[in-house]
Amino acid sequence: QVQLVQSGAEVKKPGASVKVSCKASGYTFSSYGISWVRQAPGQGLEWMGWISAYNGNTNYAQKLQGRVTMTTDPPTSTAYMELRSLRSDDTAVYYCARGRPTIASPFDYWGQGTLVTVSS
Amino acid sequence: EIVMTQSPATLSVSPGERATLSCRASQSVSSNLAWYQQKPGQAPRLLIYGASTRATGIPARFSASGSGTEFTLTISSLQSEDFAVYYCQQYNNWLYTFGQGTKLEIK
Numbered sequence A: 001q002v003q004l005v006q007s008g009a010e011v012k013k014p015g016a017s018v019k020v021s022c023k024a025s026g027y028t029f030s031s032y033g034i035s036w037v038r039q040a041p042g043q044g045l046e047w048m049g050w051i052s053a054y055n056g057n058t059n060y061a062q063k064l065q066g067r068v069t070m071t072t073d074p075p076t077s078t079a080y081m082e083l084r085s086l087r088s089d090d091t092a093v094y095y096c097a098r099g100r101p102t103i104a105s106p107f108d109y110w111g112q113g114t115l116v117t118v119s120s
Numbered sequence B: 001e002i003v004m005t006q007s008p009a010t011l012s013v014s015p016g017e018r019a020t021l022s023c024r025a026s027q028s029v030s031s032n033l034a035w036y037q038q039k040p041g042q043a044p045r046l047l048i049y050g051a052s053t054r055a056t057g058i059p060a061r062f063s064a065s066g067s068g069t070e071f072t073l074t075i076s077s078l079q080s081e082d083f084a085v086y087y088c089q090q091y092n093n094w095l096y097t098f099g100q101g102t103k104l105e106i107k
Helices: none
Strands: A003-006 A010-012 A017-025 A031-037 A044-053 A058-060 A068-073 A078-083 A092-099 A114-118 B006-007 B010-013 B019-023 B033-038 B046-049 B063-068 B070-075 B085-090 B104-107
Touching: A003 A092, A010 B104, A017 A031, A017 A092, A017 A114, A031 A068, A044 A068, A044 A078, A044 A092, A058 A068, A068 B010, A078 A092, B006 B085, B019 B033, B019 B085, B019 B104, B046 B063, B070 B085
Parallel strands: A010 A114, B010 B104
Antiparallel strands: A003 A017, A017 A078, A031 A044, A031 A092, A044 A058, A068 A078, A092 A114, B006 B019, B019 B070, B033 B046, B033 B085, B063 B070, B085 B104
């Protein structure tokens, strides 16, 4: 069955970076893309960006341009999201979610979420 | 950026009754609209895509309609497990956006 398993919770200081992983199984990794979505405490869902595991193309939300990088490691079927220059308002649960590889699409499978806390 | 607006913010309905949730897009998204259900402490779950197609395993009591800028999610006979937060999402272009959510609570 399709599974996306994310890395564990992180606590970071303001100005630091965090890198969250998302290991896929149960499907052909390179046939899909991965989006990252975050959810601040008590808030709604915010799309952060997308990477195609097919060709490595990326697309990032404008507000995060320059601070976020998404990558994949096809041999291990793992996607990564790195967020730099962390601020307190980056505190959120970060989710990876599967989508189509070359066209915009809904997200049919989601990871369990990774809590990132930014605090001095 | 396409802004998605959901209404109401909170909907109180009794079990067994019908619930109707709305989602409006600031510009046309054609039928590139999805609905998700999220329960506390869980990841969102895809319910509907293509504005009206149920995702795999979603019960028939969930139905949806709309195109362009106006969309509706209907739950025909609410079960206890349906009380959750529901989000709409447009995927008409690569700048995905979500609505702010409708919390469906027990009346």
